[in-house]
Amino acid sequence: MEGIPTPREAELARGISAPPGHPAPYDAAEILFGAAEPPPFPEMNVFPLSWRMETPKLRELYDAARNPGWSPAALPWQTLDAGAFTEDQRYALAYWWGLLSTFDGSGPVVFARTMIHTFETHEEDPVRQCFFSITRDEVNHEEVCGRAITTLTPGGPLDHHPRTPLGQLARNNIMWMYHNGCRYWEGFKKGVHKYPLPILFTSFLMGEVASATLFHGMHQATHIPVFKEAFRCIGQDEARHMGICLAVLEKVLPALTEDQRATITRQIRAGFVFLSGILYEPPADFWELPPTFRDANRLIEEEARAAGLGILTMEERAENWRNAILKMKGLLEPHGIVFPALPEIGIDGQTVAFDPEDIIPVF
Numbered sequence: 001m002e003g004i005p006t007p008r009e010a011e012l013a014r015g016i017s018a019p020p021g022h023p024a025p026y027d028a029a030e031i032l033f034g035a036a037e038p039p040p041f042p043e044m045n046v047f048p049l050s051w052r053m054e055t056p057k058l059r060e061l062y063d064a065a066r067n068p069g070w071s072p073a074a075l076p077w078q079t080l081d082a083g084a085f086t087e088d089q090r091y092a093l094a095y096w097w098g099l100l101s102t103f104d105g106s107g108p109v110v111f112a113r114t115m116i117h118t119f120e121t122h123e124e125d126p127v128r129q130c131f132f133s134i135t136r137d138e139v140n141h142e143e144v145c146g147r148a149i150t151t152l153t154p155g156g157p158l159d160h161h162p163r164t165p166l167g168q169l170a171r172n173n174i175m176w177m178y179h180n181g182c183r184y185w186e187g188f189k190k191g192v193h194k195y196p197l198p199i200l201f202t203s204f205l206m207g208e209v210a211s212a213t214l215f216h217g218m219h220q221a222t223h224i225p226v227f228k229e230a231f232r233c234i235g236q237d238e239a240r241h242m243g244i245c246l247a248v249l250e251k252v253l254p255a256l257t258e259d260q261r262a263t264i265t266r267q268i269r270a271g272f273v274f275l276s277g278i279l280y281e282p283p284a285d286f287w288e289l290p291p292t293f294r295d296a297n298r299l300i301e302e303e304a305r306a307a308g309l310g311i312l313t314m315e316e317r318a319e320n321w322r323n324a325i326l327k328m329k330g331l332l333e334p335h336g337i338v339f340p341a342l343p344e345i346g347i348d349g350q351t352v353a354f355d356p357e358d359i360i361p362v363f
Contacts, residue, residue, distance in 0.1 A: 044120045044121070044193065045120060046116075046119040046120055050122065050125075051125045052124050052125060053124055053125050053126055054124045054251075055124060055126055055127070055247060055248070055251055056126075057247040058124075058126035058127060058129075058130050058244065058247050058248070059125075059126040059129070061126075061130060061240065061243055061244050061247060062126055062129040062130050062132075062133055064240070065130075065133035065136075065137075065240060066133075069233075070140070070233040071140070072140050072143040072144045072147060072230075073143075075144070075147075075226050075229050075230055075233075076225055076226045076229065077147060077151065077226055079225045079226055080148075080151055080152075080224070080226045080227075082151060082152050085152075085307055086307075087163065087164055087167070088164055088166045088167065088303055089303060089304070089306070089307035090152045090153060091152075091153065091162055091164065091166055091167035091170045091171075091300070091303075092166070092170065092300045092301070092303035092304035092307060092309075093148070093152050093224075093304050093307055093309055094148065094149045094152040094153040094156050094157070094160075094170070095170035095173065095174065095300050095301075095304065096300075096301065096304050096309055096311060097144075097145050097148040097149050097152075098145075098149060098156070098157045098170075098174040098177070099173075099174070099177060099277070099278050100145055100278055101142070101145040101146070101149070102177040102178065102180070102181045102277065102278070103211075103275070103277070103278055104138065104141040104142055104144075104145055105142050105145055105146075105181075106181060106184070106185060107138030107139075107141055107142060108135055108138045108139045108142055109185075110138075110188060111131055111134045111135040111138050112135045113188075113189070113192060114131055114192060114200070115128060115131035115132055115134075115135055117192055117193065118131055121197075123197070127248065130244045134241055134244065137237040137240075137241070140233075140234075140237070141234050141237070144230050144234065148227070148230075156171075157171060157174045157175075166299065166300060166303065169292070169296040169299070169300065170296075170300050172290075172292075172296070173293055173296050173297060173300070176288075176289055176290060176293060177277065179288065180277070180286070180287055180288060180289075183286075183288070184274065195263070196260065197248065197252055198249070198252040198253060198255075198256055198260055198264070199260060199263050199264055199267060201245050201248045201249050201252070202249065202264045202267060202268070202332070202337075203267050203270075203271055204241075204245050205242065205245040205246065205249065205328065205331075206267075206268060206271035206272075206275065206328065207271065207275060208238050208239075208241045208242040208245055209242055209324045209327055209328055210271075210275050210279050210321070210324050211234075211235075211238045212235055212238040212239050212242055213279075213320045213321075213323065213324045214278070214279055214320070215231045215232075215234050215235035215238060216231075216235050217310075217312050217316070217320055218231045218309075218310045218311070218312070219231035219232045219235060219310075220310070221310030221311075221312065222308060222309055222310030223308035223310065224307075224308050224309060224310075227309065227310070228310075231310075246331070249331070253332070253335040253337075254335060256335060256336070256337075261335075261336055261337050261338070262338075264332070264337050265337060265338050265339065265340050265350060265352055266340070266352050266353070268328070268332075268339065268340050269340035269341075269342070269352050270286070272321075272325070272340075272342050272344075273285045273286045273287075274286055276321070276344070279317060279320070279321055280314070280317050280318060280321050280344065280345070281294060281297070281314065282294075283344060318344075318345045318346075321345045322345045322346060322347065325339075325342060325345070325347055326347075338350050340352045
């Protein structure tokens with residue numbers, strides 16, 4: 001009948017032709033008519049994927065981090081002659097890197113877990129990329145700790161058995177630090193899914209400001225060439241991490257709720273307590289340590305200082321901590337965040353309750 005297309009004419013009109021002997025292809029509109037929507041996507045899942053960008057500054061920081069940069073293997077380890085030090089000096093130098101490894105050794109897994117979390121919570125693409133770059137940096141920092149320890153005390157710290165009383169004290173102290181590292185990691189695993197982005201990033205900023213301060217001071221003070229270069233490289237990384245945290249916080253801090261501000265106040269106190277294990281001296285709030293720990297720590301650090309490591313005095317460390325905290329205070333107080341009291345380093349503020357099982361700060 002005129003005006004009614006044959007099936008073949010309809011097929012051609014759609015611009016689709018089937019090979020001879022084959023049925024005509026499906027029509028997209030016909031399929032769409034019967035299509036069903038998938039079930040709702042679950043929370044805390046990496047799917048569905050997206051690549052939105054809301055903070056161009058973070059993309060710039062990530063692009064700057066793409067450069068392969070420095071390699072721990074390329075540092076001048078050949079200049080680190082273990083035989084140039086006394087036995088106790090070797091134990092003391094390895095001990096300080098063991099202390100640092102409690103923090104930097106956990107860095108790769110902390111930031112890898114957080115990177116996964118940013119995918120689960122569907123943060124913008126540059127946030128996820130920046131956490132990838134931080135994870136890579138932290139693997140480098142952890143490697144430096146391992147190379148320093150095993151060069152000075154082969155098999156250390158677990159499989160090296162010191163022959164002097166000071167070396168035995170050093171090993172005992174490190175085992176206690178690792179005991180507390182276990183407690184921290186269990187708390188972090190529980191806490192990372194609990195807190196929103198502003199609280200996580202405020203805690204991360206605490207670690208980055210403090211560590212940049214530490215490595216800058218030790219770069220200036222050490223007389224051991226490979227460690228001087230390591231401190232310089234690690235310090236540059238930490239400064240970039242600090243820039244990432246600041247870029248995120250500039251965006252999220254203005255929208256904080258009152259509860260979030262109060263939580264950040266508590267987290268700052270928690271961060272100070274945890275990070276003082278390397279930046280100052282472990283307070284009692286979180287740290288489970290034997291009565292001998294602090295006296296042994298001072299004795300061993302004095303030996304490492306005499307060997308040229310560049311460990312700052314307690315007074316210098318207190319001043320560095322105070323300056324780092326005051327920087328953070330200037331950044332956060334304009335957003336209505338009350339600072340906690342930190343009497344250990346002379347910072348006045350609000351007295352806050354501290355839950356050692358509920359901490360997020362990282363290094």
